[in-house]
Amino acid sequence: MTIEVLRHTVSHGLRASALLLALAAVLSWDGATAQAAEEVNIYSLRQPFLIEPILQEFTRRTGIRTNVVHAPQGLVERIRQEGRNSPADVLLTVDIGRLHDAAEAGVLQPVRTPTLEANIPAPYRHPQGLWYALTFRARVIFASKDRVKPEELDTYEGLTAPRWKGRICTRSSQHDYNIALLASLIAHHGETAAEQWARGLLANLARKPQGNDRAQVKAIKEGECDIALVNTYYMGAMLEDAEQRAWAEAVYLYFPNQGGRGAHVNVSGAGITRSAPHKANAVKLLEFLSSALAQQLYAEHNFEYPVNPDVPWSPLVASWGRFKPDTLPLVEIATHREAALRMFDRVNFP
Amino acid sequence: MDTQPSLPLAPAWSWRLPRPHAWGVVALLVALLVASPLLAVLGIALHPEDDIWAHLVSTVLAGYVATTVLLALGVGAGVLVIGVGTAWLITMCTFPGRRLFSWALLLPLAMPTYLAAYAYTELLEYAGPLQALLRQTFGWQTKSAYWFPEIRSLGGAMTFMTLVLYPYVYLLARAAFLAQSASLLEVGRSLGRGPWRCFFTLALPLARPAIVVGLALALMETLNDFGTVDFFAVQTFTVGIYRVWFGMNNAPGAAQLATLLMAFVLLLVALERLARQRQRYHHTSARVQSAPLFRLRGAAAGGALLACALPIALGFAVPAGLLASYALDVRPGPGSAALPSTVGNSLGVSLLAALACVGVGTLLAYAVRLRPTAFVHAASRVASVGYAVPGSVLAVGVMIPAARLDNALDALLRQTLGISTGLLLSGTVAALVFAYTARFLALGFGTMEAGLVKITPNMDHAARSLGCTAGRVLRRVHVPLLRGSLLTAGLLVFVDAMKELPMTLILRPFNFTTLATHVYEYASAERFRLAAPAALAIVASGLIPVILLSRGIAQSRVERVPQAGLTESNQEAIPLRDSLHK
Numbered sequence: 001m002t003i004e005v006l007r008h009t010v011s012h013g014l015r016a017s018a019l020l021l022a023l024a025a026v027l028s029w030d031g032a033t034a035q036a037a038e039e040v041n042i043y044s045l046r047q048p049f050l051i052e053p054i055l056q057e058f059t060r061r062t063g064i065r066t067n068v069v070h071a072p073q074g075l076v077e078r079i080r081q082e083g084r085n086s087p088a089d090v091l092l093t094v095d096i097g098r099l100h101d102a103a104e105a106g107v108l109q110p111v112r113t114p115t116l117e118a119n120i121p122a123p124y125r126h127p128q129g130l131w132y133a134l135t136f137r138a139r140v141i142f143a144s145k146d147r148v149k150p151e152e153l154d155t156y157e158g159l160t161a162p163r164w165k166g167r168i169c170t171r172s173s174q175h176d177y178n179i180a181l182l183a184s185l186i187a188h189h190g191e192t193a194a195e196q197w198a199r200g201l202l203a204n205l206a207r208k209p210q211g212n213d214r215a216q217v218k219a220i221k222e223g224e225c226d227i228a229l230v231n232t233y234y235m236g237a238m239l240e241d242a243e244q245r246a247w248a249e250a251v252y253l254y255f256p257n258q259g260g261r262g263a264h265v266n267v268s269g270a271g272i273t274r275s276a277p278h279k280a281n282a283v284k285l286l287e288f289l290s291s292a293l294a295q296q297l298y299a300e301h302n303f304e305y306p307v308n309p310d311v312p313w314s315p316l317v318a319s320w321g322r323f324k325p326d327t328l329p330l331v332e333i334a335t336h337r338e339a340a341l342r343m344f345d346r347v348n349f350p
Numbered sequence: 351m352d353t354q355p356s357l358p359l360a361p362a363w364s365w366r367l368p369r370p371h372a373w374g375v376v377a378l379l380v381a382l383l384v385a386s387p388l389l390a391v392l393g394i395a396l397h398p399e400d401d402i403w404a405h406l407v408s409t410v411l412a413g414y415v416a417t418t419v420l421l422a423l424g425v426g427a428g429v430l431v432i433g434v435g436t437a438w439l440i441t442m443c444t445f446p447g448r449r450l451f452s453w454a455l456l457l458p459l460a461m462p463t464y465l466a467a468y469a470y471t472e473l474l475e476y477a478g479p480l481q482a483l484l485r486q487t488f489g490w491q492t493k494s495a496y497w498f499p500e501i502r503s504l505g506g507a508m509t510f511m512t513l514v515l516y517p518y519v520y521l522l523a524r525a526a527f528l529a530q531s532a533s534l535l536e537v538g539r540s541l542g543r544g545p546w547r548c549f550f551t552l553a554l555p556l557a558r559p560a561i562v563v564g565l566a567l568a569l570m571e572t573l574n575d576f577g578t579v580d581f582f583a584v585q586t587f588t589v590g591i592y593r594v595w596f597g598m599n600n601a602p603g604a605a606q607l608a609t610l611l612m613a614f615v616l617l618l619v620a621l622e623r624l625a626r627q628r629q630r631y632h633h634t635s636a637r638v639q640s641a642p643l644f645r646l647r648g649a650a651a652g653g654a655l656l657a658c659a660l661p662i663a664l665g666f667a668v669p670a671g672l673l674a675s676y677a678l679d680v681r682p683g684p685g686s687a688a689l690p691s692t693v694g695n696s697l698g699v700s701l702l703a704a705l706a707c708v709g710v711g712t713l714l715a716y717a718v719r720l721r722p723t724a725f726v727h728a729a730s731r732v733a734s735v736g737y738a739v740p741g742s743v744l745a746v747g748v749m750i751p752a753a754r755l756d757n758a759l760d761a762l763l764r765q766t767l768g769i770s771t772g773l774l775l776s777g778t779v780a781a782l783v784f785a786y787t788a789r790f791l792a793l794g795f796g797t798m799e800a801g802l803v804k805i806t807p808n809m810d811h812a813a814r815s816l817g818c819t820a821g822r823v824l825r826r827v828h829v830p831l832l833r834g835s836l837l838t839a840g841l842l843v844f845v846d847a848m849k850e851l852p853m854t855l856i857l858r859p860f861n862f863t864t865l866a867t868h869v870y871e872y873a874s875a876e877r878f879r880l881a882a883p884a885a886l887a888i889v890a891s892g893l894i895p896v897i898l899l900s901r902g903i904a905q906s907r908v909e910r911v912p913q914a915g916l917t918e919s920n921q922e923a924i925p926l927r928d929s930l931h932k
Contacts (some may be wrong), residue, residue: 078857212874
C-alpha cells in the first residue's frame with residue numbers, strides 16, 4: 001500500500017515536473033534572442049525592412065543588439081499595460097498623430113541631449129523631448145505623364161474642381177496620411193471649408209478608395225485615374241522594384257501649394273519609453289538615428305527627407321526638386337486629427 | 351447549491367474521486383481564465399472617456415451594421431448551400447471523382463481568407479491579366495468602355511469568404527450525415543418519401559446541431575475578419591471598431607462596439623439553442639451498415655462533379671496556383687534566410703494552441719455534459735465567443751490580465767524578497783498561446799460538444815454503475831469514442847492558428863516572426879509577390895492536417911459502432927442533458 005502511494009506520488013511528481021519544464025521552455029521561447037550584454041528593445045509601428053539596414057549599422061558600430069517587435073497598431077497599448085516592467089526602450093512610428101498620441105498616453109519620457117538638439121531642428125521635436133522626428137516626407141500629387149499637364153495642377157484645394165471629376169485616386173480615409181492631410185486643411189481653413197473640401201474630393205474620385213499609395217500609382221499607369229495623392233518616397237521605392245518600376249515611370253511628382261503655404265508634410269519619429277530598462281542604449285540609438293550617417297541611410301534607402309539639415313538629399317530625391325513645405329507646426333496637425341476622422345465619417349468618405 | 355446530480359451516483363463514490371460538481375467548478379475556473387481577455391474588453395467598455403455613440407449613430411453606424419448583416423447573410427447562405435450540398439452529394443451518391451472530392455473539398459480550409467483576397471485581386475482587378483485580356487480582345491480603351499464587377503466590394507468579400515469558409519460546414523455536415531443511421535433513411539424511403547423530402551425532413555434536421563456549429567464558425571470568422579474587408583474597402587462593424595480604437599484613439603468606445611458584437615453573437619447562439627431546445631440527437635440505432643450509395647449517371651453525375659469541383663477550384667486551386675507561380679519567380683532575398691525559423695515558430699505555436707484548445711474544449715464540453723447548469727452553459731459559451739472578436743481587440747484584452755498578473759507578482763516579490771521578476775508571461779510565446787486559446791476555443795469546444803452529444807448518456811450510466819469516476823468515464827469511454835472529434839478539433843485549431851495574424855503581430859516576443867506575419871510585412875508594402883513562398887508555406891502546412899481531417903471523418907463510421915445496442919425505451923427512461931437545466 002505504501003509502495004503504491006509512493007509510486008503514485010513519484011509518477012505524479014514526474015508528470016508535474018515535466019509539465020513545469022515544458023512551461024519554462026515555452027516562457028523562454030522567443031525569436032532567437034541571444035543573451036547579449038548590450039541591447040536595446042524597439043517597439044516599431046514601422047515596417048521592419050525599412051529600418052533594418054540602419055539598425056544593422058547601429059549594431060555594427062556600437063555592439064548594441066537591437067530587438068524588434070513590429071505591429072501596425074496596439075503597441076502603445078502594450079507599453080501601457082506592461083507598465084513599469086515593460087521591456088520596450090524605444091517606440092518607433094510614422095505620423096505625427098501617433099507620436100502625439102503616444103506622448104498623450106504617457107508612455108514616453110522626456111530626454112534632451114545636446115547631440116539630439118543639434119541634429120534635429122526645433123520644429124521637428126517635442127518641446128520637452130518626448131519624441132523626435134527622424135525623417136519627413138511630403139504628401140503630394142502624382143500625375144499621369146500622358147494625360148495631365150503640370151499647368152493643370154495647382155493646390156490641394158484645386159482637387160475639388162469639376163475638371164477632376166472621375167479622375168482622382170486615393171487610399172482609404174482611414175489611413176493616417178489622409179487623416180493628417182485633412183487635419184492640416186482644418187488647421188488652415190477651419191472645419192466648414194475643410195468639410196466642403198472632403199466632400200468635393202470624394203465627388204471627384206475615380207473609384208472607391210482602396211489599396212495603399214503604390215496601388216494608386218498602379219491605377220494611374222493602368223488608366224483607371226489620372227492623378228492621386230501619394231507620399232513622395234513611394235516614387236523611389238517603386239523605381240527600385242522590378243514590377244513597380246513601370247508604374248512609377250508612368251507618373252510625375254507635383255508639389256502642390258508652392259505659391260502659397262507649401263506642400264503638406266508629415267514625419268516619422270521615435271521616443272524613449274517611460275520604463276526603458278536600457279535607457280542609455282536607447283539614447284545612443286536615437287542619437288545615431290539623428291546622426292549624419294543614419295540620416296543619409298534613411299535618405300538613400302527609404303527616399304525620405306532627412307530632418308538633419310546638414311545631410312544632403314539622395315540624388316533621386318533631389319531630382320524631384322526643392323520644394324516649399326507647409327510650416328504649420330506638426331502638433332497643430334495632431335490636435336485636429338480626431339476632428340478630421342469624424343469629418344471623414346460625416347461625409348461618408350470610405 | 352444545486353445538488354441534483356445529472357447522472358446517477360456511482361457506487362465507488364469515495365474520497366479520491368472527483369465529484370461531478372468538482373468538474374463544474376474546474377470548468378468554471380478554466381472558462382473564466384479563457385474568457386478573461388473578453389472580460390477585460392468589457393471592463394474597458396465600462397469606463398467611457400467621451401461619448402462616441404452620438405457621432406457614430408449620426409454618421410457611419412447604420413452603414414457598418416447594414417454591411418455586416420449583408421456580409422453575414424451572404425456568407426451564411428453561401429457556406430450552407432455549398433457545404434451542406436456537397437456533403438450530402440458525397441455521403442449519399444456515387445459519381446466520378448467522389449473519393450477525391452471527399453477530402454479535396456476541405457482544401458480551401460488551408461487558404462487564409464486574406465491570401466485568397468490578395469490573389470483574386472491580382473487576377474481580377476482592372477490592372478489584372480483577365481481584364482487586360484478582355485480589353486485587348488475587344489479593343490476597349492478605358493474603364494468606362496465596359497462593365498466588369500468591382501472585385502474590391504461587398505460582393506467580392508462575400509464571394510471569396512464563402513469560397514474559403516464553406517469547408518467548416520462541409521466538414522461538420524459530412525460527419526453528421528455519415529453518423530446518421532442508414533435505417534432511418536430507409537424507413538423514410540419505405541414510407542414513400544422521395545430523396546429530396548428525406549433530405550429535408552430527416553437528414554437535415556438530424557444534422558442540424560453539427561451544421562449550426564459549422565455555420566457559426568464560418569460566421570464568427572466573417573465577423574472577426576479585418577484583413578480581407580480592409581483590403582476590399584468594405585466598411586464592416588470590425589472596420590469600425592478598428593477606426594474608433596486605433597484611429598480615434600478611443601479604446602472605451604471601441605470596446606463598447608466589440609461588446610455589442612459579442613452580445614450579438616451570444617444572442618444568435620442562444621436563439622438557435624432555444625429553437626431546438628426540445629430536440630434530442632443521440633443515436634440509438636443498432637445498425638451499422640452504411641446507406642447504399644445512390645448512383646448518379648449522365649447529366650446528374652456531371653452536375654454533381656461540377657458542384658464539387660468548382661468550390662475546390664475557386665477556393666483553393668486558383669489562388670494556390672497563383673501563389674505557386676509567384677513563388678517560382680522569387681529569388682532568395684534578404685528575408686529567405688530567416689524562413690526556416692519562421693516555419694518552426696508557426697508550427698510550434700500552432701501545435702501548442704491546438705493542444706490547449708482541445709484540452710480546454712474537452713474539459714468544458716464534458717463539464718457541460720456532467721453539470722448542465724445554466725451557469726456552466728453560459729460560462730462555456732462566453733469563453734468561446736472570442737472567435738467572433740476582432741483579433742487586435744482580443745489582443746489588447748489578452749494583454750490586460752497577463753500584464754496585471756505579471757506586475758502583481760513582481761510587486762509582491764519586490765516587497766517581500768526584494769527581487770524583481772519582471773514580466774514572466776507578457777511578451778512570451780505562452781501569452782501568445784493563451785491568446786490563441788481565447789480565440790480558437792470555439793473550435794475545440796464546438797467540435798467536442800457536437801461529438802459528445804452524439805454519445806448517448808447510457809454509456810456514462812453504464813460506466814458509472816460499473817464503478818468508474820467521471821474522470822475515468824471521460825478517459826476510458828469518451829476519449830476513445832471521440833478520437834475522431836479530438837483529431838478534428840485539434841486540426842481545425844492548428845490550421846486556423848497557422849493563419850492567425852493580428853494577435854500575433856501585437857503580442858509576439860521580440861524578433862519573432864511567423865509565416866503569417868512574414869507575408870503581412872510584404873503584402874502591406876504591396877510587395878505581395880516577394881511573400882509568395884511564405885504564403886505557399888502557410889497553405890502547404892495546412893494541407894497535411896486537412897488530409898488527416900478527411901481521414902478522420904472517414905473513420906467516423908467505425909466510431910459509431912459502440913454507440914449501438916440501446917433501445918428506444920431505455921433512452922426515454924433517463925433524464926437527458928438538455929431537459930435538466932430547465
